[in-house]
Amino acid sequence: MTSPMPPLRSGQINDAGILVTTIASSPTAPLSPPPQTTGSPTPTPLAEAILDTLVHRIGKDAQAARPHDWLAATILTIRNDIIERWMTSTKAAHAAGAKRVYYLSLEFLIGRLLRDAIANLDRTGEVTEALASLGVELAALEEIEPDAALGNGGLGRLAACFMESLASLDLPAYGYGIRYVNGMFRQRIDDGWQVELPENWLSHGNPWEFERRESAYFIGFGGEVVGHEDGSIHWKPAEALEALAVDTPVVGWRGKRVNTLRLWTARAFDPIRLDAFNAGDHIGALAGQARAESLVRVLYPSDSSAAGQELRLRQEYFFSSASIQDIVRRHVQYFGDIRTLAEKAAIQLNDTHPAVSVAELMRLLTDHHDLGFEEAWGITKATFGYTNHTLLPEALESWPLPLFERLLPRHMQIVYAINAKLLREARAVAGMDDRAIAAISLIDEGGERRVRMANLAFAGAHSVNGVAALHTDLMKQTVFADFHRLYPTRINNKTNGITPRRWLQECNPGLTALIREAIGDGFLDDLTRLTDLRPFAGDAGFRERFMAVKRSNKVALAAHLRESMGLRVDPDALFDVQIKRIHEYKRQLLNIVETVALYDQIRSHPERDWTPRVKLFAGKAASSYHNAKLIIKLANDVARRVNADPSVGGLLRIAFVPNYNVSLAEKIVPAADLSEQISTAGMEASGTGNMKFALNGALTIGTLDGANVEIRDHVGADDIVIFGMTADEVADRRASGYEPRSVIEGSPELRQAVNAISSGVFSPDDHGRYAGLMDGLYAHDWFMVAADFDAYASAQREIDRRWADKDGWAASAIRNVAGVGWFSSDRTIAEYARDIWGVM
Ligand code: 26Q
Numbered sequence: 001m002t003s004p005m006p007p008l009r010s011g012q013i014n015d016a017g018i019l020v021t022t023i024a025s026s027p028t029a030p031l032s033p034p035p036q037t038t039g040s041p042t043p044t045p046l047a048e049a050i051l052d053t054l055v056h057r058i059g060k061d062a063q064a065a066r067p068h069d070w071l072a073a074t075i076l077t078i079r080n081d082i083i084e085r086w087m088t089s090t091k092a093a094h095a096a097g098a099k100r101v102y103y104l105s106l107e108f109l110i111g112r113l114l115r116d117a118i119a120n121l122d123r124t125g126e127v128t129e130a131l132a133s134l135g136v137e138l139a140a141l142e143e144i145e146p147d148a149a150l151g152n153g154g155l156g157r158l159a160a161c162f163m164e165s166l167a168s169l170d171l172p173a174y175g176y177g178i179r180y181v182n183g184m185f186r187q188r189i190d191d192g193w194q195v196e197l198p199e200n201w202l203s204h205g206n207p208w209e210f211e212r213r214e215s216a217y218f219i220g221f222g223g224e225v226v227g228h229e230d231g232s233i234h235w236k237p238a239e240a241l242e243a244l245a246v247d248t249p250v251v252g253w254r255g256k257r258v259n260t261l262r263l264w265t266a267r268a269f270d271p272i273r274l275d276a277f278n279a280g281d282h283i284g285a286l287a288g289q290a291r292a293e294s295l296v297r298v299l300y301p302s303d304s305s306a307a308g309q310e311l312r313l314r315q316e317y318f319f320s321s322a323s324i325q326d327i328v329r330r331h332v333q334y335f336g337d338i339r340t341l342a343e344k345a346a347i348q349l350n351d352t353h354p355a356v357s358v359a360e361l362m363r364l365l366t367d368h369h370d371l372g373f374e375e376a377w378g379i380t381k382a383t384f385g386y387t388n389h390t391l392l393p394e395a396l397e398s399w400p401l402p403l404f405e406r407l408l409p410r411h412m413q414i415v416y417a418i419n420a421k422l423l424r425e426a427r428a429v430a431g432m433d434d435r436a437i438a439a440i441s442l443i444d445e446g447g448e449r450r451v452r453m454a455n456l457a458f459a460g461a462h463s464v465n466g467v468a469a470l471h472t473d474l475m476k477q478t479v480f481a482d483f484h485r486l487y488p489t490r491i492n493n494k495t496n497g498i499t500p501r502r503w504l505q506e507c508n509p510g511l512t513a514l515i516r517e518a519i520g521d522g523f524l525d526d527l528t529r530l531t532d533l534r535p536f537a538g539d540a541g542f543r544e545r546f547m548a549v550k551r552s553n554k555v556a557l558a559a560h561l562r563e564s565m566g567l568r569v570d571p572d573a574l575f576d577v578q579i580k581r582i583h584e585y586k587r588q589l590l591n592i593v594e595t596v597a598l599y600d601q602i603r604s605h606p607e608r609d610w611t612p613r614v615k616l617f618a619g620k621a622a623s624s625y626h627n628a629k630l631i632i633k634l635a636n637d638v639a640r641r642v643n644a645d646p647s648v649g650g651l652l653r654i655a656f657v658p659n660y661n662v663s664l665a666e667k668i669v670p671a672a673d674l675s676e677q678i679s680t681a682g683m684e685a686s687g688t689g690n691m692k693f694a695l696n697g698a699l700t701i702g703t704l705d706g707a708n709v710e711i712r713d714h715v716g717a718d719d720i721v722i723f724g725m726t727a728d729e730v731a732d733r734r735a736s737g738y739e740p741r742s743v744i745e746g747s748p749e750l751r752q753a754v755n756a757i758s759s760g761v762f763s764p765d766d767h768g769r770y771a772g773l774m775d776g777l778y779a780h781d782w783f784m785v786a787a788d789f790d791a792y793a794s795a796q797r798e799i800d801r802r803w804a805d806k807d808g809w810a811a812s813a814i815r816n817v818a819g820v821g822w823f824s825s826d827r828t829i830a831e832y833a834r835d836i837w838g839v840m
Contacts, residue, residue, distance in 0.1 A: 107156030111662030167252025192636030
């Protein structure tokens with residue numbers, strides 16, 4: 001496999017006759033100290049292969065190589081092993097005539113891949129050793145790999161965990177999405193304010209991806225629909241472009257299987273119009289390509305202000321059409337008969353973002369494969385499943401009907417035909433009144449007419465699932481109540497999960513090693529085996545080692561905070577963490593206001609035995625979300641004042657860590673003592689950060705919302721601190737007229753904190769900065785910060801008491817780890833496979 005070594009100058013050759021010069025010789029920052037020229041380990045075959053790749057694929061020798069060259073060479077070398085398994089997996093699925101799972105998602109929040117891939121191949125030791133023999137440190141290479149951040153938050157990260165679990169469970173599956181050139185923005189904090197910068201994750205190329213030039217599809221927009229005498233229908237789009245497949249291999253645990261993440265990029269049919277170019281119109285000649293590129297340029301933020309934007313609908317259709325065409329083509333190629341599609345393909349819609357796929361499949365089946373409407377509808381429903389991730393009415397996607405019709409005239413006709421059938425079925429059910437019919441309709445007729453994507457997805461799927469038990473119950477009771485009456489077996493629950501490879505083994509090797517020593521290796525293949533750890537909560541020696549692992553993770557995070565933001569924190573303080581998208585319903589504001597109240601208390605009663613705390617916040621706000629950005633500024637303003645105040649004597653330190661992403665989460669989660677999951681009950685569909693923290697031995701302070709409810713059931717009510725109103729209580733309180741002003745006035749601590757913030761104590765440069773935000777609490781307090789404040793504050797004091805009992809805290813943390821194994825995404829995927837996809 002390896003070709004001869006490049007000629008090397010003497011003096012740079014070690015005892016073994018191999019070049020050991022490191023990237024330290026590169027003009028950019030060194031990754032490790034210069035190696036010894038004697039006594040270096042003998043280069044392993046893998047080391048020789050990496051060096052060979054460096055020379056022959058990257059075109060650099062070891063002296064000239066920069067860190068990114070070493071990274072690329074390492075990835076390309078490891079990739080060879082992956083490619084072989086990839087081809088084996090594909091052939092095996094083909095030979096078995098296996099049913100395939102297709103996960104359609106506008107977001108895949110993957111993070112870095114190198115560590116994950118080599119860990120799943122069980123080659124971490126080998127790669128570490130090989131690189132070391134070349135004078136390169138694996139960990140340093142891992143740190144410079146850019147995050148693939150093609151997602152906003154939980155929904156995108158879930159898609160990434162699911163892809164990994166699908167491969168780990170040896171299920172043939174494809175993920176479909178968009179290869180955004182700029183994914184999630186990079187967040188900088190300037191003077192406390194969020195600034196969004198483009199993140200160019202592809203600037204060094206992407207050694208993980210494979211362009212598939214043969215997999216290209218025609219995507220049309222606009223134009224007209226022509227009906228022919230023979231009854232056939234022809235859509236003549238006015239514009240068209242090409243979708244090109246770019247594949248990334250997804251390695252499952254123990255390298256069992258390698259699946260494909262297929263991301264679409266866009267190309268104009270005629271990238272340059274030579275006639276225009278030659279006529280001197282150099283810009284206009286490239287306009288088609290520029291238009292095509294604009295489709296895959298940006299990831300839309302998760303806020304409602306993006307809804308209704310034409311480019312977003314174009315993205316949704318572009319990606320849906322390419323994916324559905326690809327699925328149909330593969331099916332016909334392998335199985336010959338489109339009518340068996342549902343037996344061989346299960347397509348899961350990750351929220352409504354790909355919901356236009358329902359109409360697209362109908363179009364292909366009827367217009368291109370000549371099936372009748374009824375037969376096509378039967379196949380479509382049997383093929384699709386739809387996962388809902390939110391109940392917030394403003395987050396339910398709908399498109400102005402004129403826009404939808406202009407861009408997708410044929411799909412509009414299909415939507416009308418589906419709607420006619422749907423409403424006929426609904427009218428036949430006893431007790432469906434006009435209100436219920438209007439609620440089920442695919443068209444919202446109240447005001448400007450709009451196409452409702454959730455209704456289209458619901459109607460076009462045989463399964464509709466929520467992502468936590470409470471969320472699924474609320475779906476049945478609220479947004480989908482009428483649909484649920486019409487199709488009472490369609491809604492089902494699939495509580496979210498997280499992959500334990502990334503979120504335990506890779507991010508917390510210390511804890512993983514400790515658990516292995518205690519209970520053996522079984523949990524690596526079945527995370528529920530962590531229950532065997534429960535008795536160790538009573539073992540003093542184990543508790544001590546467990547807390548030593550936690551402490552060393554905290555020391556590592558403290559070092560990172562010091563290096564990255566110049567902040568010093570005490571690793572012996574309680575690390576209290578809230579990291580997630582910034583959104584009012586997630587109530588970062590509740591945490592900040594309570595922090596201000598605590599600060600006030602510490603200053604008034606310095607003699608009390610306060611728990612030293614480090615409060616960590618991180619998260620991005622959608623760029624147009626004014627209040628979310630103001631909350632970031634407030635966290636920074638409070639941090640500045642508190643951290644500079646000698647009178648709190650280091651008892652309270654606050655940090656807003658910039659640019660939250662998957663890689664930062666992998667550093668923070670293992671170091672957390674306390675996990676803040678404090679959304680207004682009924683508003684967080686599930687949450688998955690909550691699971692990551694518990695798996696890494698943090699206690700949760702949380703409301704009975706989303707998956708917190710089930711986490712309590714699994715870890716035990718004694719080992720989680722629950723506070724505040726339930727979802728039912730929130731709904732009742734809203735219905736009976738909530739008056740936050742009287743609540744604030746009735747709580748001295750809260751009033752003091754709100755008034756301090758409002759009057760500019762934390763914003764001396766602009767006293768009025770937070771007056772509006774605080775007025776909102778007095779006036780309406782949509783997210784019931786005030787209503788839950790006292791309960792939250794006393795829950796925090798309960799945390800202080802528990803922290804003071806070191807043994808009790810450690811035991812509780814251990815029981816969290818022991819109890820949370822059920823939240824593996826392997827379990828979630830097994831449930832989807834069995835109940836929805838019929839592949840297990
Ligand atoms: C919609 C229209 C236009 C532009 C953007 C969007 C959009 C994009 C992303 C709307 C929503 C999202 C993301 C939602 C999300 O991340 N939801 C989270 O999903 C997790 C996985 O199920 C849950 O754990 C979280 O509770 C839920 O908030």
